[in-house]
Amino acid sequence: MASAPFASELAAELADDVLERFLRYVKIDTQSVDRAGRRPSSDKQLDLSRLLVEELRDIGLSDAELNEGASVFASLPGKGGTPVVGLIAHVDTTPDVTGAGVTPIVHRGAGGARIELPGDSRQVLDPEHLPALAERTGHDIVTSDGTTLLGADDKAGIAEIMAAVAFLAKNPTRPRAPIRVAFTVDEEVGRGAEDFDLDAFGADVAYTLDGSGLGEVEIETFSARSVRITISGLSVHPGTAKGKLVNAVKLAAELVGSLPADRLSPETTEEREGYVHPSRISGNAEKTIVDFIVRDHDDDLLEEHTKLLRSLAKDVAEREPRAHVEVEERDSYRNMRPFVERTPRAMEAAFEAIRRVGVEPKLTITRGGTDGAVLSSRGLPTPNLFTGGQEYHSVREWASVQDMASAAAMIVELAGVWSEPDPDPSE
Numbered sequence: 001m002a003s004a005p006f007a008s009e010l011a012a013e014l015a016d017d018v019l020e021r022f023l024r025y026v027k028i029d030t031q032s033v034d035r036a037g038r039r040p041s042s043d044k045q046l047d048l049s050r051l052l053v054e055e056l057r058d059i060g061l062s063d064a065e066l067n068e069g070a071s072v073f074a075s076l077p078g079k080g081g082t083p084v085v086g087l088i089a090h091v092d093t094t095p096d097v098t099g100a101g102v103t104p105i106v107h108r109g110a111g112g113a114r115i116e117l118p119g120d121s122r123q124v125l126d127p128e129h130l131p132a133l134a135e136r137t138g139h140d141i142v143t144s145d146g147t148t149l150l151g152a153d154d155k156a157g158i159a160e161i162m163a164a165v166a167f168l169a170k171n172p173t174r175p176r177a178p179i180r181v182a183f184t185v186d187e188e189v190g191r192g193a194e195d196f197d198l199d200a201f202g203a204d205v206a207y208t209l210d211g212s213g214l215g216e217v218e219i220e221t222f223s224a225r226s227v228r229i230t231i232s233g234l235s236v237h238p239g240t241a242k243g244k245l246v247n248a249v250k251l252a253a254e255l256v257g258s259l260p261a262d263r264l265s266p267e268t269t270e271e272r273e274g275y276v277h278p279s280r281i282s283g284n285a286e287k288t289i290v291d292f293i294v295r296d297h298d299d300d301l302l303e304e305h306t307k308l309l310r311s312l313a314k315d316v317a318e319r320e321p322r323a324h325v326e327v328e329e330r331d332s333y334r335n336m337r338p339f340v341e342r343t344p345r346a347m348e349a350a351f352e353a354i355r356r357v358g359v360e361p362k363l364t365i366t367r368g369g370t371d372g373a374v375l376s377s378r379g380l381p382t383p384n385l386f387t388g389g390q391e392y393h394s395v396r397e398w399a400s401v402q403d404m405a406s407a408a409a410m411i412v413e414l415a416g417v418w419s420e421p422d423p424d425p426s427e
């Protein structure tokens, strides 16, 4: 089948390099580990980090290094007096699906059609259930063999940044802002921005290449809080427990049972609706811990959801005064929108770069967090940009070569946009 065309000449020019790098990077196992208590959570992530340092140096970014925060930093000089633009992607893949022995397959011109994955006959990419695949008629589609994830999250982002900076380094007369590159570890276990040295990075604005569908720009994440409710009962030998035992397991079950059944949960909400989600329960009659995550795009509503949990916990304590109920709260990250909006040009420049590739930009919200959410709240506005990868964290993960090429072209255009005077300096 003939393959679909590229969105721009630049995208066509970058496509082979993006794909070659992508196929190479996904074969390196970089799975991170949940609750590892060490950083990076797995040493193998650094196999890719070290390779990237070498490749960056070969491209000409001679200061490339793996720093103490376990991030790769590198710079590409650009026009003086213009903002320094950061480009960020993460080397790790999700702990949920194996990333060992990835065998990428390029299905030429297969977009829009049914794709069976040869390693597991149950794994089929069916355009009837995947609108994004149905829309990509004739695209070259990369998948795994169906037994592992692909790793487009986030090796598509890495390949796109690498191909773009390689192109920029080779074309020094093309106007560009100075670039700082960062490849982080442990994003998938929520610790990507930890130890990220903003001063050493030295960017004025940054972008994570960690989004999905063509043209998408995200400046809005959830605000996230974890709430731990610890219920202490009174444990007595069951044989002599009459009138004495206060069973923390039963009280915890009551607490979870008192949550709203038809709303305010991940399984009953979408788009801008937030939730409280009991994610883990552990313990015994003496003491039981229920861990909740609380999410909303709106900080006031996040507080309201938290208040609900506090009041349900209080109800438990009032019904059983002999029990002790304790509520602990910890904020994980905040919706980055108010922080990003302080620098309106961060979003406008992304939109302009996407238009220059010949793609219609669209603003989307994410029901999750990004490294950019943490960096934005720490003062570096960091919207999230599309990479062309789809169905993340699954063995049916796939990526369009045409869309990955568009993302690489977008990065090159972005460097150009930021080298130009601010079209609206009043803001």
Ligand SMILES: [Zn+2]
Pocket: 090, 153, 154, 187, 210
């Ligand atoms: Zn990611």
